[in-house]
Amino acid sequence: MTEPRKRHPLGRMIVQRLAIGVFTLFIISVLVFLAVSLLPGDIAQQILGQSATPETVAAMRRDLGLDQPLITRYFHWIGGVLQGDFGKSLANGRPVADLLATRLPNTLFLAAYAAVIAVPLSVLLGLLSAMWRGSWFDRGVNTLSLTAISFPEFFIAYILMYWLSVQWGWFPSMADPGSNPSLMDLVQKAFLPAMTLVLVVSAHMLRMTRAAVVNVLGAPYIAMARLKGVSKWRIITRHALPNALAPIINVIALNVAWLITGVVIVEVVFVYPGLGQLMVDSVTNRDMPVVQACALIFAAVYICINILADVLAIATNPRLLHPR
Amino acid sequence: MNATKHGISRRGLLAGAAGMTAAGLILPRGAFAQAAPKKGGSFRIGQSGGATSDTIDPATFAAGPVVTAMLAVCNNLVEIDADGKAQPELAESYEPDAEAKIWTFKIRDATFGDGRKVTAKDVIASFNHHRGENTVSGAKGTLEQVADIRADGDNVVVFELKSGNADFGYLTSDYHFIIMPAKEDGTLDWQSGLGTGGYTLVEHEPGVRITLKRRDDYWKADRAWFDDVTLLAIGDPTARQNALITGEVDAINGPDLGTIHLLKRRPGIELVETTGTAHYTLPMFCDVAPFNDVNVRLALKYAINRQEMVDKVLRGYGKVANDSPIAPANRYYAADLPQHEYDPEKAKSYLKKAGMDTLNVQLSTSNAAFTGAVDAAQLFQQSAKAAGINIDVKREPEDGYWSNVWLKKPFCMGYWNGRPTEDDMFSLVYSKGAEWNEGHWDNARFNELLLKARAELDENLRREMYTEMQGLVSEDGGTIIPVFVNYVDAHNDKVAHGKVAGDRFFDGWKLVERWYAA
Numbered sequence: 001m002t003e004p005r006k007r008h009p010l011g012r013m014i015v016q017r018l019a020i021g022v023f024t025l026f027i028i029s030v031l032v033f034l035a036v037s038l039l040p041g042d043i044a045q046q047i048l049g050q051s052a053t054p055e056t057v058a059a060m061r062r063d064l065g066l067d068q069p070l071i072t073r074y075f076h077w078i079g080g081v082l083q084g085d086f087g088k089s090l091a092n093g094r095p096v097a098d099l100l101a102t103r104l105p106n107t108l109f110l111a112a113y114a115a116v117i118a119v120p121l122s123v124l125l126g127l128l129s130a131m132w133r134g135s136w137f138d139r140g141v142n143t144l145s146l147t148a149i150s151f152p153e154f155f156i157a158y159i160l161m162y163w164l165s166v167q168w169g170w171f172p173s174m175a176d177p178g179s180n181p182s183l184m185d186l187v188q189k190a191f192l193p194a195m196t197l198v199l200v201v202s203a204h205m206l207r208m209t210r211a212a213v214v215n216v217l218g219a220p221y222i223a224m225a226r227l228k229g230v231s232k233w234r235i236i237t238r239h240a241l242p243n244a245l246a247p248i249i250n251v252i253a254l255n256v257a258w259l260i261t262g263v264v265i266v267e268v269v270f271v272y273p274g275l276g277q278l279m280v281d282s283v284t285n286r287d288m289p290v291v292q293a294c295a296l297i298f299a300a301v302y303i304c305i306n307i308l309a310d311v312l313a314i315a316t317n318p319r320l321l322h323p324r
Numbered sequence: 325m326n327a328t329k330h331g332i333s334r335r336g337l338l339a340g341a342a343g344m345t346a347a348g349l350i351l352p353r354g355a356f357a358q359a360a361p362k363k364g365g366s367f368r369i370g371q372s373g374g375a376t377s378d379t380i381d382p383a384t385f386a387a388g389p390v391v392t393a394m395l396a397v398c399n400n401l402v403e404i405d406a407d408g409k410a411q412p413e414l415a416e417s418y419e420p421d422a423e424a425k426i427w428t429f430k431i432r433d434a435t436f437g438d439g440r441k442v443t444a445k446d447v448i449a450s451f452n453h454h455r456g457e458n459t460v461s462g463a464k465g466t467l468e469q470v471a472d473i474r475a476d477g478d479n480v481v482v483f484e485l486k487s488g489n490a491d492f493g494y495l496t497s498d499y500h501f502i503i504m505p506a507k508e509d510g511t512l513d514w515q516s517g518l519g520t521g522g523y524t525l526v527e528h529e530p531g532v533r534i535t536l537k538r539r540d541d542y543w544k545a546d547r548a549w550f551d552d553v554t555l556l557a558i559g560d561p562t563a564r565q566n567a568l569i570t571g572e573v574d575a576i577n578g579p580d581l582g583t584i585h586l587l588k589r590r591p592g593i594e595l596v597e598t599t600g601t602a603h604y605t606l607p608m609f610c611d612v613a614p615f616n617d618v619n620v621r622l623a624l625k626y627a628i629n630r631q632e633m634v635d636k637v638l639r640g641y642g643k644v645a646n647d648s649p650i651a652p653a654n655r656y657y658a659a660d661l662p663q664h665e666y667d668p669e670k671a672k673s674y675l676k677k678a679g680m681d682t683l684n685v686q687l688s689t690s691n692a693a694f695t696g697a698v699d700a701a702q703l704f705q706q707s708a709k710a711a712g713i714n715i716d717v718k719r720e721p722e723d724g725y726w727s728n729v730w731l732k733k734p735f736c737m738g739y740w741n742g743r744p745t746e747d748d749m750f751s752l753v754y755s756k757g758a759e760w761n762e763g764h765w766d767n768a769r770f771n772e773l774l775l776k777a778r779a780e781l782d783e784n785l786r787r788e789m790y791t792e793m794q795g796l797v798s799e800d801g802g803t804i805i806p807v808f809v810n811y812v813d814a815h816n817d818k819v820a821h822g823k824v825a826g827d828r829f830f831d832g833w834k835l836v837e838r839w840y841a842a
Contacts, residue, residue: 040724044460053465053759060460091377092530099376102529158562165570173566174573176556179527179535271558271567273532281376281531284723290376 009321014311021303025296029081032295033074036288042066043090043286064090077289081296087289091282096293099278104297106177107274110190111259114197119252122202126209126248131236133214142210145203157196157269164192175270193270197263201255208251212244219243246313246320253309261298365841367550367819370564370573371830374557376531381514382500383453383461387741389555391499393534396553396836397437398502398519401429401447402493404744404832406823408653410494414442414503414520424488424779429496431479434543436505437524438516444475449506451483453514463500465752465759488779490786491745499833522548522837531557536836549840568593568814575815575839577829581639584812592817598826599643601651601742601749602809604694606687606704607762609734610802614685618800619678624685625664626671627708630806636703637696641810647801648794649742649749651808653826656746656790661798671711686716688736692725697737700806731762738762744827746790747778754797763802770796818842 044060061067068076080087086096125145129138148156165173171191178185216222217240225235264276275294282290314320373388385391399414412418415429434442451473454461472484485492495501503520507513517525522544523536536553556573558564561580565587567573579587579595588595608615608624615621630644643652646664650657675683689701698719705715720729720736729736743749752758755774756766770793777789797803811829815821820842825832831839 040721041727045724045727055457056460056462056464059458063458063460089377091375092379094530099530161563161566166566169570172572173570174556174558174563176532179529179533268560269563271556271560271563273529277531278376285375285377287377 010311010314013314013321014307017307017310021300021307024303025299028295028299029078029292030074032292033070033077033288036283036286036291037070039283039286041286043288046285066090073288077292081292086293089282089287089290091285091287091290096289099290100275100293100297103273103275103278106272107260107263107276109186110193110197110263110272110274111256113187113190113194114201114259115256117194118198118202118255119205121198122205123209123248123252125202126206127213127236127241129206130210130213130217130240131232133210138210141206145206148199149203153196153200154265154269156199157193157266160192160196161269173270175272177273190272193263193266193272196266196270197259201259205248205251205255209244209248212247213240216240216244242316245316249309249312249316253305257302257305260301361546361549361820361840363549363551365550365818367553367575367836367839367841368573369553369555369830369835370558370567370576371555372557372559372561372564372578374531374559378528378530378557380517380525380528382450382502382504382512383459383463383514385499386462389534389557390528390530392830392833392836393523393525393528393536393553393555394502394519395499395521395833396523396536396548397517397521397525398504399434399521400498400501400503401496403834404494404497404825404827406825406832408655408744408826410497410744413497414447415496418493420488420490420492420781422781424490424492424781425485427483427485427492428476429481429483431481432543433479434520435541436518436520437539438518440505442503442505442520443478444481445510446506447481447503448473448475449510449512450503451501452510453512454500461500463498466495466498466500466748487775489747490779490781491747494745495748497744523553526552533557544837547837550836553836555836565814568816571816574819575813575830575835577811577813579812579814581641581812584639584641587814594815594817596811596813596815596821596824596831597641598653598811598824598829599651599808600653600811600826600828601649601740601744602811603645603649603651603740603742603805604697604700604807604809605649605738605740605762606804606806607736607738608802608804609764610766611764612734614678614680614683615734615802617678619674620680620683621802621804622799623671623674623678623683623711623713624708625804626667626674627711627713628704628804628806629666629707630664631666632703632707633700633806637700638807638809641812643808643810645805645808647798647803647805649740649753649797649803649805650746650790650794651742653742654744654746654749656787658791658794661791661795664798666707668707668710671708671713675712682712682714684714684716685735686718686733688718688720688729688733690720690722690725690729690737692720692722693730693737694739694809701737731760741828746793747774750774750793750797751778754801754803765797765800765802767796767800770800815839 044057077087088095089099125141129141132138161173164170172189175189175193177189213236222235222239225239264280267274267277279294371389371392378388378390379385380390380394401413401415402410403413405411414432414434416432418429420427431442431444431447436442454463455467469485469489470483471486474482476482505513505516505518522542523538526535526537528534534555538548538551542548558567564576565579568576569590587593608621610616625647634642634644646661687701689697691697701717705717708715730738753760753762754765756771773789773793777786780786813829819839821831821839
């Protein structure tokens with residue numbers, strides 16, 4: 001038997017998954033390219049809008065190289081990407097890398113802001129409601145979190161905005177951080193969108209934590225621990241939680257990925273310049289290079305976070321490495 | 325002494341003043357005390373229509389914060405004042421020859437933001453940017469009539485038109501024709517973002533914000549008051565409104581008409597409403613049955629309830645129109661034409677004339693045409709039923725509406741900002757063979773008058789001709805124009821303004837240089 005393979009099973013898995021991830025990215029780039037070109041109209045018509053005449057449209061297509069066949073355009077684009085050049089926005093001629101450079105940090109900041117609050121909060125509340133399941137606390141937390149997740153996010157956003165901003169004036173209703181914000185500025189301005197996201201994602205993680213832990217609590221070794229007199233909190237954190245971590249980590253990963261890729265509505269409501277808005281604008285304009293770059297970033301986020309989640313799940317529960 | 329003679333004591337005067345203040349509180353908003361403009365302060369504007377694809381290229385920019393900003397950074401040769409009149413701007417003076425065919429513009433002594441003097445070469449580059457085979461400019465059609473542009477020395481530009489056009493001065497006020505510097509090779513250096521206006525461009529983050537800083541050496545003494553101006557792209561109407569209420573911006577455009585009565589109630593918020601030239605249209609292809617029969621067109625024109633649309637779709641922020649695109653804000657508006665009222669009986673009689681008892685038509689619509697277009701179509705459907713007209717409302721996808729439905733479907737809906745001149749509006753949409761002739765309308769008398777009126781310099785003769793033309797469009801035309809749409813802006817009490825222009829929203833898109841700190 002070959003020795004190294006056995007020595008680093010986890011490392012081997014990571015490499016494998018990364019390779020599949022790169023292949024997935026390639027497939028996604030083809031799909032997105034096809035999907036955008038299937039949409040009615042092209043960038044020339046979209047940008048010129050009502051003032052599009054056959055002549056101006058033709059001139060603009062020539063100008064942007066849209067008169068080339070689809071395959072040529074795709075290979076031209078992917079050739080650039082492989083050399084690290086994402087090309088220029090067709091709509092305003094700025095390098096895509098520049099557009100991303102201002103938007104991506106904003107998106108990551110907001111996601112991190114929300115995650116830092118939401119993840120510990122929902123795991124802690126989940127553990128507490130598992131510990132006191134059936135109690136008023138449990139029911140209260142569940143009702144609140146289910147209420148929060150049942151409302152559409154723009155509604156939560158408007159409610160928060162109405163009370164915390166318009167009525168009481170504690171936080172700004174617009175989250176645009178300005179050109180050179182300090183960290184405190186950022187934290188204060190992005191508070192409302194971050195809170196909205198916290199309310200939207202918490203329920204999911206909280207419920208999963210509770211369910212996973214409750215599930216484990218039925219196991220015989222927990223009964224054993226209880227019989228030997230271990231405290232409730234210790235049973236939950238030391239005995240139940242480690243065995244329930246795998247599903248919790250997966251749900252956290254999904255939610256964090258969503259925080260990065262799916263928050264366009266919150267961005268619009270709070271005028272927060274993030275990637276989601278950029279991508280929606282670009283799809284509307286059929287601005288292929290920008291759409292592609294955003295899609296690749298979003299896909300990469302999903303792939304990386306999923307790999308990370310699997311690695312962590314396996315690290316906490318090595319049995320998962322050996323599927324039955 | 326005089327005061328007591330007229331029975332006004334000091335106490336009375338004070339009481340009177342207090343009474344006046346009290347009266348001031350119940351005056352309609354809009355009665356803010358207008359102090360004389362003074363320099364200083366910051367101005368933050370929240371505007372819709374910004375996108376990450378925005379560019380400052382005057383060939384392709386469109387009604388958003390970019391245009392508002394660039395109209396403050398640059399000047400046009402001519403600007404439209406608050407009364408809708410053309411005033412020389414960067415042109416010190418301009419005049420046509422007797423046939424309105426050769427137009428001579430004398431350029432003012434002004435400098436770009438980097439200190440260079442503006443010359444005829446820059447003006448020519450700014451116009452040529454919208455001409456020629458390779459231009460992508462939306463204003464290309466407007467300049468088709470220009471045969472040649474040449475310099476006469478350093479500060480005189482001569483436009484030679486293919487045929488006379490008495491309105492050419494007006495046309496140069498179009499927002500596309502801002503004057504920017506030329507490159508060495510005579511092409512336009514729009515990338516520089518330089519202009520002769522009262523502000524310089526500090527930062528442009530497309531679809532997010534634009535910041536401007538005042539120039540101290542601006543040639544207009546009574547404009548550009550704020551030290552710095554920030555334009556924020558806020559697409560969501562609720563977010564825009566909240567930004568105004570919470571004081572994060574000082575002025576916004578297009579407040580949500582659904583909640584505008586609540587906004588109006590807030591202390592310190594003033595609404596600015598102007599009836600401009602913007603209008604909604606329902607074009608019918610005059611060369612496609614059943615619309616090729618003028619009686620069918622008239623039946624439909626009498627089957628639409630215009631007042632209901634003003635009340636329900638525009639919530640009162642509009643004005644009933646009469647199937648002519650010429651608005652009260654235009655110079656030669658014909659106010660005396662018989663108004664097409666909602667009259668199902670009359671509509672029926674026109675149907676009968678066309679030899680029909682009932683009429684079935686399909687109306688393509690989408691909220692991409694204008695906000696509330698689908699509601700408007702459904703109202704029309706209801707009101708037309710009484711006249712025996714069955715309208716099948718077909719809801720088209722918003723995405724791609726302007727390229728796939730408008731100008732393609734025989735009966736659909738559209739929106740026009742309108743134009744400051746009759747000739748421009750008519751030539752663009754109602755003349756034979758025009759690219760955007762959305763109704764495929766071809767009326768020989770109208771086309772003849774259009775050419776005649778264009779070259780006519782006599783005011784009275786022009787008025788006569790334009791009145792006749794408005795009658796023709798209204799009675800025979802292929803487009804139902806139910807309403808004119810008012811421009812509505814809102815601002816707080818930190819900023820003030822004089823009389824606002826009606827040609828666009830935001831004081832003719834010139835609020836940056838015209839408004840001042842209160």
